[in-house]
Amino acid sequence: MTTQEEQTRPGLRFPPGFAFGAATSAYQIEGAAAEDGRGTSIWDTFTRTPGRVLNGHHADVAIDHYHRYRDDVRIMAGLGLSAYRFSVSWPRIQPDGSGQVNQKGLDFYKRLTEELRAHGIDPWLTLYHWDLPQELEDRGGWPNRDTAYRFAEFAAVVHDALKDHVHTFSTVNEPWCAAFLGYASGEHAPGRREPGNAIRGAHHLNLAHGLAVQAMDARRVGGCVNLYAISPATGSEADLDAARRIDGLQNRFFLDALLKGAYPEDVLADLPVDMDFVKPGDMKTVNAPIDVLLVNYYSRFTVSGAPGGKASAAAAPTETASPWVGSEHVSFVNGGHPVTAMGWEIDESGLVEILTRVARDYPPIPMVVSENGAAFDDVIVDGRVHDAERQAYVEAHLAACREAIDAGVPLEGYFAWSLMDNFEWAWGYGKRFGLVHVDFETQERLLKDSALWYSEIIRQNRHHEPTDS
Numbered sequence: 001m002t003t004q005e006e007q008t009r010p011g012l013r014f015p016p017g018f019a020f021g022a023a024t025s026a027y028q029i030e031g032a033a034a035e036d037g038r039g040t041s042i043w044d045t046f047t048r049t050p051g052r053v054l055n056g057h058h059a060d061v062a063i064d065h066y067h068r069y070r071d072d073v074r075i076m077a078g079l080g081l082s083a084y085r086f087s088v089s090w091p092r093i094q095p096d097g098s099g100q101v102n103q104k105g106l107d108f109y110k111r112l113t114e115e116l117r118a119h120g121i122d123p124w125l126t127l128y129h130w131d132l133p134q135e136l137e138d139r140g141g142w143p144n145r146d147t148a149y150r151f152a153e154f155a156a157v158v159h160d161a162l163k164d165h166v167h168t169f170s171t172v173n174e175p176w177c178a179a180f181l182g183y184a185s186g187e188h189a190p191g192r193r194e195p196g197n198a199i200r201g202a203h204h205l206n207l208a209h210g211l212a213v214q215a216m217d218a219r220r221v222g223g224c225v226n227l228y229a230i231s232p233a234t235g236s237e238a239d240l241d242a243a244r245r246i247d248g249l250q251n252r253f254f255l256d257a258l259l260k261g262a263y264p265e266d267v268l269a270d271l272p273v274d275m276d277f278v279k280p281g282d283m284k285t286v287n288a289p290i291d292v293l294l295v296n297y298y299s300r301f302t303v304s305g306a307p308g309g310k311a312s313a314a315a316a317p318t319e320t321a322s323p324w325v326g327s328e329h330v331s332f333v334n335g336g337h338p339v340t341a342m343g344w345e346i347d348e349s350g351l352v353e354i355l356t357r358v359a360r361d362y363p364p365i366p367m368v369v370s371e372n373g374a375a376f377d378d379v380i381v382d383g384r385v386h387d388a389e390r391q392a393y394v395e396a397h398l399a400a401c402r403e404a405i406d407a408g409v410p411l412e413g414y415f416a417w418s419l420m421d422n423f424e425w426a427w428g429y430g431k432r433f434g435l436v437h438v439d440f441e442t443q444e445r446l447l448k449d450s451a452l453w454y455s456e457i458i459r460q461n462r463h464h465e466p467t468d469s
Contacts, residue, residue, distance in 0.1 A: 012395070012398055012399060012402060012457055012460075012461075013402070013460075013461060013464060014401075014402065014405070014461050015405065017412070018411075018412065018413055018414075018461065019082050019083040019122065019368065019412060019413025019414070019415075020080070020081060020082050020083070020413070020414060020454075020457070020458045020461065021081055021082065021083035021084055021085055021122075021124065021413060021414070021415040021416070022076065022079075022081055022084060022085070022415055022416045022417070022418065022419035022435060023084075023085035023086070023124075023370060023371050023415040023416070023417050023418060023419065024065075024084075024085070024086050024087075024418055024419050024420065024422065025086070025087045025126070025129035025130070025173070026086070026087045026088060026089040026092070026129060026131060027041065027043050027059055027062070027087075027089065027129065027130065027131045027423070028059065028062060028418075028422040028423045028424070028425075029062050029063050029065040029420065029422045029423070030059075030062060030064075030065050030066045030089060030092075031059065031060060031061040031062040031063065031064045031065065031066050031067070032061075032064075032066035032067065033059065033060040033061075034060070035066070036092075036102070036104040036105065036108070037092075037095060037102040037104050037105060038089065038091055038092040038095065038102070038105065039091035039092070039094070039095025039096060039097075039102075039133055039134070039135070040091060040095075040133070040134040040135075041089070041090070041091045041131040041132060041133060041134060041189075042130075042131065042132045042133075042134055042137045042141070042182075042189040042190045043059065043130065043131055043189045044058070044059075044134065045134050045137075045189065045190070046188075046189035046190060046191055047059065049191065051318055051319075052189075052191055052318060052426065053317075053318070053425075053426050053427075053428050054317040054318065054426065054427050054428040054430055055428050055429075055430065056428075057423065057428025057429050057430075058423075059423040062422060062423045063420060063421070063422055063423075063438050063440070063443060064443050066108065068443065069111070069112050069115065070115055071445070072419075072420070072445075073112075073115045073116055073119055073121065074119070075419075075420075075436060075445060075447075076116075076119070076121055076419065077119035077120070077121065078455075079435075079447075079451060079454065079455040079458065080455050080458040080459055080462065081121055081458070082120070082121065082122060082458070083121060083122040083123075083124055083413060083415065084116055084121050084122070084123060084124065084419070085124040085125075085126060085170075085370060085371075085415045086112070086123070086124070086125065086126065087125070087126040087127070087128070087129035087131075087173065088109055088125060088126070088127060088158055089105065089131055090127075090128065090131055090132065090133055090154055091131060091133040091134070092105035092108070093105040093106055093109075093154065093157060093158060094133065094153075094154055094157065095133065095135075096133060096135040097132070097133030097135045097136035097147075097150055097154075098135075098136070098150045098153060098154075101157055106157075106158075106161045106162075109125075109158075109161075109162060109165075110161070110162065110165060113125075113162060113165035113166055114165065117165065122167055122168070123165065123166045123167070123168075124166075124167075124168045124170065124370075124415075125158070125162065125166045125168070125169050125170070126169075126170045126171075126173050126224065127151075127154070127155050127158060127169065127170065127171050127172070127212060128151065128171065128172045128173060128178075128208075129173040130173070130174075130177070130178055130182075130188065130189065132147075132189075132190075136150060137190050141182075141183070141190055141192075141201065142178065142179065142182070142183065142200075142201035142202075142204050142205055143183065143194070143197035143198075143200040143201045143204065144204070145204055145207070145277065147204060147208070148204045148205075148207040148208035148211055149211060151172075151208040151211065151212055152208065152211035152212050152214070152215040153215070154212075155169075155171070155211075155212035155215050155216050156215040156216060159215070159216040159217075159218055163218065163219070167219065167220055168220045168221070168222065168291075168292065169216060169218045169220070169221045169222070170221065170222040170223065170224050170292075170294050170370075171208070171209040171212045171213065171221070171222070171223055171224070172205050172208060172209050172212075172223070172224065173224045173296075174224060174225065174226040174296060175202060175205035175206060175209070175225070175254060176202070176225070176226055176249075176250055176253075176254060177226065178201070178205055179198050179199075179201040179202035179205055180198050180202070180249075180323035180324075180325065181323055182198075182201070183197050183198035183201045184198035184321065184322070184323045184324075184325050185316070185320040185321050185322060185323035186320055186321055187316050187318070187320040187323070187426050188425060188426060193321045195272070195273075195325040195326075196272070196273045196325075198323070198325050199271055199273050199275075199325055200273070200277050202253065202254075203275075203277060203278055203282070204277075206254065206257045206258070206286045207282055207285060207286055209223050209258065209286065209288075210282075210285035210286040210287065210288040211285060213288040213289070213290060214285065214288055220291045220292065221290055221291055221292075222290050222291060222292035222293060222294050222368075223258045223290050223293060223294065224293075224294035224295075224296065224370055225251075225254045225255060225258070225293070225294070225295060225296070226250075226295075226296040226297070226298075226371075227250070227251050227255075227295055227296070227297055227354045227358075228246075228247075228250055228251065228297070228298075228299060228300060228301045228350070228354070229300040229301070229347065229349070229350025229351075229353045229354055230243045230246050230247040230250070230251070230300070230301050230303065231243060231300060231301070231302045231303070231335055232302075232303060232304070233302055233303060233304040233306075233333050233335070234304070236305070236306075237305075238304070238305030238306060239303065239304050239305050239306070240305075241305055242303040242304055242305035242327070242330040242331075243303050244266065245267075245270055245324070245326075245327040245330060246301055246303050246324065246327065246330055248264055248266060248267035248270065249267060249270070249324060249325070249326070249327065250301070251354075252264045252267060253267050255358065255362060257283065257286045257287070258286060258287065258290070258293075259287070259293070259362040259363055259365065260287065260362065260363070261283045261284055261286060261287030262283055263275075263278075263283075270326040270327060271325060271326045272325070272326050273325075290365070291366070292365070292366045292367065292368060292412070293358065293365045293366070293367045293368075294367075294368055294370035295354065295355065295358070295367055295368070295369055295370060296369075296370055296371035296372070296417075297350070297351045297354055297369060297371070297372055297397075298344055298371070298372065298373070298374070298417075299340075299344040299345050299346070299347065299350070300335060300337065300345050300347040300349075300350040301332060301345075302332065302333050302334065302335030302345070303330050303331065303332055303333070304330070304331050304332075304333055305329065305330060305331075306331065307329065307331070308331065311324070311328065311330075311331060311332070316426065317426050317427050317428075317430070318426060335347070340374040340375050340376060340389075340393070341374075341375040341376050341377050341431055341432075342374075342375050342431060344374070346374070346393060346396075348393075348396040348397045348399065348400040349400065351369070351372070351397055351400040351401070351404070352400045352403050352404050352407070355367060355369075355401075355404040355409045355411060356404055356407050356408075356409055358409075359404075359407075359408065359409045359410065364410070365410070366410045366411075366412050367409065367410060367411050367412065368411065368412050368413035368414070368415065369397075369401060369411070369413070369414045369415065370415050371415060371417040372394070372397050372414065372415070372416060372417060373390070373393070373394070373416050373417035373418060373433050373435075374389070374390055374393040374394075374433065375424070375431040375432055375433045376389045376390055376432070377432075378390075378421075378432050378437060378448065380437065380446065383446075384448075384449065385437045385446060385448035385449060386449050387448045387449055387450045388449065390435075390448070390450040391449060391450040391453045394416060394450060394453075394454060395453075397414075398414060398457065401414050416435055416454060417433055418433045418434050418435070419434060419435060419436060420434040420435070420436040420437075420438050420445065421433065421434035421436065421437055421438040421440075422434065422438070434448070435447070435448055435450050435451035435454060436448065436451055
């Protein structure tokens with residue numbers, strides 16, 4: 001029987017100081033939904049609405065990280081993680097979304113970050129991973145400009161409380177998802193299908209990012225985008241235009257705003273809305289200087305402008321509309337790659353393509369791969385989870401990171417998604433992304449083979465790092 005080290009690709013060596021981490025989000029893991037003064041989020045409301053989440057699942061308990069965080073940090077330390085990316089729950093800290101601060105909520109994150117630091121793990125804090133306080137949604141949600149200012153207020157509260165515990169803050173996780181899955185397709189909370197308001201919400205999410213950067217004055221702050229490599233199904237004019245459109249709304253709308261301070265003209269021309277909600281000075285605020293760009297990458301999109309295809313890259317668990325405002329006619333096809341349990345194409349070359357493109361086309365900015373991972377149909381056999389497909393996925397994407405570094409990309413780290421199996425949004429508990437298997441009934445944690453393999457990769461890189469004399 002071969003050892004983990006013998007199974008490890010020998011070329012997976014990274015520069016000294018490269019961060020090997022894993023990532024989670026508050027709503028997906030914490031539970032304790034009604035404890036210690038936490039308010040209601042849009043996801044609490046969404047999961048209680050019949051037909052919104054597969055099998056009626058909710059995250060009131062999730063994987064009980066709120067009570068088990070010390071054990072979970074010990075798991076991270078055992079794996080050798082040098083960094084952990086997590087999000088804070090806005091309604092746990094400001095139950096109504098503004099004003100009064102819940103000290104018990106802040107105290108939880110102080111305990112968590114202290115525990116991480118005690119085990120030599122660098123906390124990477126994300127301010128917003130989609131759990132908008134319901135009170136702010138009742139006032140209009142992200143289409144309401146005032147929400148961006150409330151977010152800046154929230155950012156300042158968190159920064160002031162945790163700045164001595166956290167080295168890197170990031171603002172909004174995947175604003176594309178929050179805007180277009182939340183307000184156009186309705187697949188995510190709050191479940192609205194209002195295309196014009198999705199665009200308005202997207203701008204206000206970008207504005208919230210810039211306002212938060214200004215409000216925090218953090219030592220190290222970043223923005224987070226989910227990027228996809230985009231390919232036309234054929235060389236036809238219709239397919240080439242489809243690729244331009246999807247690349248524009250998914251990638252360039254956010255990259256150009258954050259890194260160049262302007263929206264792409266061709267994307268604006270595609271949109272069926274008047275952009276009068278973009279006020280003078282907004283784009284300068286959105287373009288506030290950041291120290292690192294967090295890039296979430298999972299898959300490649302292969303798209304067509306021909307009619308009759310499916311309107312999304314993967315099947316949704318419930319009935320949804322198209323998230324592609326102004327480009328609803330575009331369809332998604334399989335480009336010939338294998339797929340994960342989510343139906344997402346596996347193509348690690350797209351990660352190299354995305355990273356080198358950002359390095360080439362935008363002002364210089366350090367980057368990390370802040371989420372990358374895959375869901376597969378894991379089963380326990382004789383007390384083990386032999387998830388060879390996930391291990392192969394992570395190995396291929398780590399090799400892509402190494403290729404990007406060799407091509408000159410200033411890549412500083414990699415965070416596997418996810419540390420543990422958890423609540424997978426509209427899919428409930430039906431999809432597993434974790435390196436660590438979780439029994440959702442007993443909350444028992446079990447390291448999958450992929451976790452053991454990843455730990456060996458980390459160990460080898462630490463072993464080969466030069467030491468101070």
